[in-house]
Amino acid sequence: MRLVVNPSPASGTIAASPSKSYSHRALTFGLLADGRSQLREVLLSGDTLATLGAARLFGARAEVSGPNVTMDGGKLACPEDVVDCENSGTTMRLMAGVASLLPCATVLTGDASIRKRPMQPLIDALRQLGVECASTRGNGLAPLIVKGPNKGSKCSIKGDVSSQFISSLLICSALKEVDTEVELTTPLKSRPYVEITMGMMRTFGARVEMNKRGFLVEGRQRYVAQSYRVPGDYSSAAFPLAAGALTAGVAVTGLDPEDKQGDRRIVDIMEEMGAEVRRGQSSLRVSKGRLQGITIDLADAPDLFPIAAVLGTQAKGRTEIVNAEHVRLKESDRIKATADFLKAMGAEVRETRDGCVVQGPSRLHGAIVDSLGDHRILMAAAVAAMVAQGTTSITEGDCYRISYPGFVEDMSALGANMRLVE
Numbered sequence: 001m002r003l004v005v006n007p008s009p010a011s012g013t014i015a016a017s018p019s020k021s022y023s024h025r026a027l028t029f030g031l032l033a034d035g036r037s038q039l040r041e042v043l044l045s046g047d048t049l050a051t052l053g054a055a056r057l058f059g060a061r062a063e064v065s066g067p068n069v070t071m072d073g074g075k076l077a078c079p080e081d082v083v084d085c086e087n088s089g090t091t092m093r094l095m096a097g098v099a100s101l102l103p104c105a106t107v108l109t110g111d112a113s114i115r116k117r118p119m120q121p122l123i124d125a126l127r128q129l130g131v132e133c134a135s136t137r138g139n140g141l142a143p144l145i146v147k148g149p150n151k152g153s154k155c156s157i158k159g160d161v162s163s164q165f166i167s168s169l170l171i172c173s174a175l176k177e178v179d180t181e182v183e184l185t186t187p188l189k190s191r192p193y194v195e196i197t198m199g200m201m202r203t204f205g206a207r208v209e210m211n212k213r214g215f216l217v218e219g220r221q222r223y224v225a226q227s228y229r230v231p232g233d234y235s236s237a238a239f240p241l242a243a244g245a246l247t248a249g250v251a252v253t254g255l256d257p258e259d260k261q262g263d264r265r266i267v268d269i270m271e272e273m274g275a276e277v278r279r280g281q282s283s284l285r286v287s288k289g290r291l292q293g294i295t296i297d298l299a300d301a302p303d304l305f306p307i308a309a310v311l312g313t314q315a316k317g318r319t320e321i322v323n324a325e326h327v328r329l330k331e332s333d334r335i336k337a338t339a340d341f342l343k344a345m346g347a348e349v350r351e352t353r354d355g356c357v358v359q360g361p362s363r364l365h366g367a368i369v370d371s372l373g374d375h376r377i378l379m380a381a382a383v384a385a386m387v388a389q390g391t392t393s394i395t396e397g398d399c400y401r402i403s404y405p406g407f408v409e410d411m412s413a414l415g416a417n418m419r420l421v422e
Contacts (some may be wrong), residue, residue, distance in 0.1 A: 003397030005385035008417035010243035016232025016254035018043035030071030031055040035225030039069040046402040047088035078104035085110040097168035099146035109143035128155035159188035167197040173217035174206040184214040192262030234263040236404040245275035249287035262301040293317035298324040306380035312358035313347040321355035332372040366390030375402040
């Protein structure tokens, strides 16, 4: 299936898609919390459905009604089958921590993309905590075998590979019999994602302390069921907002201006580049402006890399994206994938070790783009195609459903000329 996009303006208002990051965590806490949690406005996409399926295998009872999930949790069980995390790295990493609490062996696997993504730092940290954890192929990649119980009191881990490793360790440590110290051996990147985890731990009744060395999590805690509403997602909203900055003007409702999401930075990036930004109490509107190239540091917002580069192609002068080396370890090597599709569309872009340099503005043209099955590459390429001359055809055109199942519907409602074809 291909996504075919023709040049078209975007204007109007849409509601924000629910946050994928919060949805993963809400489903995980629903599994671990004693009692019945009412989780509202949950994103039910490919990735989060993998987490829901895993939660059920670990013993949660879950009923889905529209965007709402009722979960009975607090009684972990040994999975009766392999835990298939599909294309979701977050599922793999959070559920590895859950599996470490159990005395039985759990096998976690996923699709071909997941089996290429690094797991060794989490494997090593869990081993330091007394967990039997191994890659079945001995190469630090999934499939994984995890066998607890997790009884250790101290581990160390790099902070600049994936914040999901740290989130996994923090979440499971609260349920152990001992206090756990998680020491960071390198500076923490993607800090906002860890802050989201810490905030949700507090919401569901657990305490965690951040200090100069890393984190301290008290043991013998319990998570308590909650009524919880998932907020709107800045990561997904970045694409229609960017389309508004490049064409006419787009408003997205349901976005909390005080949210800790790192990808909230997209609003500042567009404003710094010269787009017109209007902030409301729960909405944002971005309109076209005379964009200027800037330096963009994405250490805490790596998922913005592809769409930030697209913005750079339409900005006057030099746009440099830095501190994004960790996006090479996502669903694809996003630095290379982004540079490849933008070059194919006529942009002047050069890869660097930790990002890229874009010289603009460029007259983009339609092209055949390989999404590599990466949802953020596809959505960024689709936005670029809206300001390109001619038709753009993007492979694996429905992979946006992994994180933003309403992408094509929302963009079409804003006027985008895009459609899925066989």
